[in-house]
Amino acid sequence: MKPKNIIEKLWDEHVVYQESGKPDLLYIDLHLVHEVTSPQAFEGLRLKDRSVRRPDLTFATMDHNVPTVNRTVINDEVAKTQMTRLDKNCKEFGIELADIHHPDQGIVHVIGPELGLTQPGKTIVCGDSHTSTHGAFGALAFGIGTSEVEHVLATQTLWQSKPKTLQIEVTGKLGFGVTAKDLILGIIAKFGVGSGAGHVIEFTGEAIRNLTMEERMTVCNMSIEAGAKAGIISPDETTFDYLKGKRHVPDGDQFQTAVEKWKSFASDDGASYDKTLQINGSEIEPQVTWGTNPSMGISISSHVPSPDQSTKKSEQEAIQRALAYMGLEGGEKIDEVPIDFVFIGSCTNSRLSDLRAAAEVVKGRKVKDSVTALVVPGSQSVKNQAEEEGLHKIFLDAGFEWRESGCSMCLAMNDDIVPPGKRCASTSNRNFEGRQGNGSRTHLVSPAMAAAAAIEGRFTDVREMMTVVH
Amino acid sequence: MKGIREISGKVFPLDRDHVDTDQIIPKQFLKKIDRQGFGQFLFFHWRYDDDGELRKDFHLDDAKYAGASIIVGGENFGCGSSREHAPWALQDFGFEVVIAPSFADIFYNNCLKNGILPINLEHTEVETLLEKGLRADYSLTVNLEQQTVHDGEGFESTFEIDPYWKQMLLNGWDEISITLSYEEQIEQYEKTRQE
Numbered sequence: 001m002k003p004k005n006i007i008e009k010l011w012d013e014h015v016v017y018q019e020s021g022k023p024d025l026l027y028i029d030l031h032l033v034h035e036v037t038s039p040q041a042f043e044g045l046r047l048k049d050r051s052v053r054r055p056d057l058t059f060a061t062m063d064h065n066v067p068t069v070n071r072t073v074i075n076d077e078v079a080k081t082q083m084t085r086l087d088k089n090c091k092e093f094g095i096e097l098a099d100i101h102h103p104d105q106g107i108v109h110v111i112g113p114e115l116g117l118t119q120p121g122k123t124i125v126c127g128d129s130h131t132s133t134h135g136a137f138g139a140l141a142f143g144i145g146t147s148e149v150e151h152v153l154a155t156q157t158l159w160q161s162k163p164k165t166l167q168i169e170v171t172g173k174l175g176f177g178v179t180a181k182d183l184i185l186g187i188i189a190k191f192g193v194g195s196g197a198g199h200v201i202e203f204t205g206e207a208i209r210n211l212t213m214e215e216r217m218t219v220c221n222m223s224i225e226a227g228a229k230a231g232i233i234s235p236d237e238t239t240f241d242y243l244k245g246k247r248h249v250p251d252g253d254q255f256q257t258a259v260e261k262w263k264s265f266a267s268d269d270g271a272s273y274d275k276t277l278q279i280n281g282s283e284i285e286p287q288v289t290w291g292t293n294p295s296m297g298i299s300i301s302s303h304v305p306s307p308d309q310s311t312k313k314s315e316q317e318a319i320q321r322a323l324a325y326m327g328l329e330g331g332e333k334i335d336e337v338p339i340d341f342v343f344i345g346s347c348t349n350s351r352l353s354d355l356r357a358a359a360e361v362v363k364g365r366k367v368k369d370s371v372t373a374l375v376v377p378g379s380q381s382v383k384n385q386a387e388e389e390g391l392h393k394i395f396l397d398a399g400f401e402w403r404e405s406g407c408s409m410c411l412a413m414n415d416d417i418v419p420p421g422k423r424c425a426s427t428s429n430r431n432f433e434g435r436q437g438n439g440s441r442t443h444l445v446s447p448a449m450a451a452a453a454a455i456e457g458r459f460t461d462v463r464e465m466m467t468v469v470h
Numbered sequence: 471m472k473g474i475r476e477i478s479g480k481v482f483p484l485d486r487d488h489v490d491t492d493q494i495i496p497k498q499f500l501k502k503i504d505r506q507g508f509g510q511f512l513f514f515h516w517r518y519d520d521d522g523e524l525r526k527d528f529h530l531d532d533a534k535y536a537g538a539s540i541i542v543g544g545e546n547f548g549c550g551s552s553r554e555h556a557p558w559a560l561q562d563f564g565f566e567v568v569i570a571p572s573f574a575d576i577f578y579n580n581c582l583k584n585g586i587l588p589i590n591l592e593h594t595e596v597e598t599l600l601e602k603g604l605r606a607d608y609s610l611t612v613n614l615e616q617q618t619v620h621d622g623e624g625f626e627s628t629f630e631i632d633p634y635w636k637q638m639l640l641n642g643w644d645e646i647s648i649t650l651s652y653e654e655q656i657e658q659y660e661k662t663r664q665e
């Protein structure tokens with residue numbers, strides 16, 4: 001039999017109906033729902049007197065809008081309406097909800113894996129582009145719009161055209177102090193924000209195999225920033241070890257049966273792809289983005305590019321425009337750029353290992369006076385575990401704020417906003433104009449790099465602040 | 471949803487690559503729970519300065535583009551967030567067609583589901599339209615049935631669209647109703663998976 005890659009296997013496994021001249025009707029195993037992209041979908045069901053086909057395969061939480069301080073009073077009336085509406089919708093349609101006061105509450109892409117809802121071989125959708133995160137487990141996971149949310153609620157399926165497959169092979173080992181975030185930023189800087197368009201990316205190679213599950217989630221999370229429909233990593237022992245004992249994962253003998261099944265989804269040796277790209281992981285340095293899309297990134301030791309570095313007029317204009325928005329000069333050294341805010345959080349980097357990495361840099365040091373720094377854990381569970389380890393004390397002693405879980409300053413839908421003209425070192429995933437607040441200037445970095453920037457008040461090579469482990 | 475056959479309308483040229491959905495509709499306007507009224511917030515921070523005055527370097531509100539129904543943009547149009555509020559805002563503002571050399575996948579799908587026609591044209595063709603679109607009253611006619619775009623003054627092109635989506639748009643069909651007619655297949659699939 002012809003060797004198959006994991007994307008082809010998962011596709012074939014989930015086709016409900018196939019007819020030439022039509023997209024395939026694909027079954028959805030898990031539908032995650034949040035407050036911002038779902039109200040119009042539920043309203044659509046109501047108008048047509050339709051029900052939710054599989055409430056048991058649907059799970060909801062509140063994350064985008066939620067305040068990260070004082071949860072008892074929500075001042076934003078409009079946001080409150082969205083949360084109240086989700087609560088009402090979940091009750092009416094019989095969907096399990098982790099609301100703002102629930103111990104399972106958190107960013108939807110953090111709690112899915114935490115609860116063991118995310119498993120290898122599943123098709124997973126959510127009305128959020130960063131659903132690609134769940135691909136880290138060997139699941140086919142992608143973001144959808146609100147009409148599709150309604151479609152999945154009503155039918156548990158989606159009409160989908162088979163995507164092309166792109167293999168990104170990361171050879172070698174990541175260097176000292178270089179993280180999964182640097183890897184994915186390096187990949188997007190090298191290949192561009194459109195490199196994955198129309199494709200699902202499978203990340204392969206030695207550097208990927210060596211990543212922990214939380215690191216793999218960071219990589220897959222940002223596949224969408226390369227334009228891909230989804231990112232995926234074939235499951236292996238690292239995946240199974242992570243899943244063992246999680247609430248929704250089978251236990252005892254059934255776990256072993258599940259593992260055997262999950263193993264069968266991994267890409268076969270000799271599987272082929274529509275396209276393959278390669279990058280050497282050992283050549284990647286800690287990254288900082290300088291511009292207004294995630295491919296505008298450079299190494300910490302580099303200079304901000306000048307428009308004349310490009311020969312294409314449209315690129316020159318794009319660089320010019322980005323520099324003007326970001327308040328930077330071409331040729332400036334990135335490690336001399338001062339910052340005003342630090343945000344450690346988001347579905348990219350708010351898990352326990354991210355907070356540990358940042359705390360290690362912060363321990364015994366102080367946040368620069370001119371800097372406002374906050375840590376927003378990805379979920380209540382992450383927050384509790386971090387507090388058990390005393391991480392919150394390290395952050396608070398250094399001058400960080402320690403918050404409740406949510407999307408927070410990644411997209412600034414709540415009160416966590418970067419003011420106009422202010423510069424933020426952020427562990428999130430998008431540096432678009434105004435993303436963290438109107439006129440805000442976002443630089444994407446890893447948690448360790450964000451922590452280092454908080455201490456120094458400017459971007460700095462975190463490797464110089466770390467102890468070399470021999 | 472009403473069906474689309476032929477759309478003739480004024481062109482608004484937006485000569486920028488990677489126009490993301492955060493620009494199309496900023497997050498502070500995503501808190502509504504219905505689908506209406508997003509047009510006033512379209513490209514909000516590109517149109518208005520901090521004092522709420524129209525910016526001089528963005529031309530959507532110029533008199534010559536009043537009533538435009540076709541927007542022409544650059545590469546990777548609609549990238550970023552999956553928010554369907556982006557096509558809702560475009561549609562509410564009056565746009566029925568988006569032409570670009572390439573689209574982000576989720577945005578492309580979101581357009582189709584709302585009866586907005588996304589059209590891929592060659593890079594050089596889009597450049598021509600972006601330039602011609604600078605003129606007042608430059609109009610295009612898009613025919614979905616024939617899959618053609620022309621301006622009646624020499625520009626003519628054809629575009630590809632998935633035959634399934636072409637049918638859906640021509641007829642203005644409700645996708646969920648169609649899928650529900652496959653109930654039997656869905657049930658069968660669920661039974662097989664349980665075994």
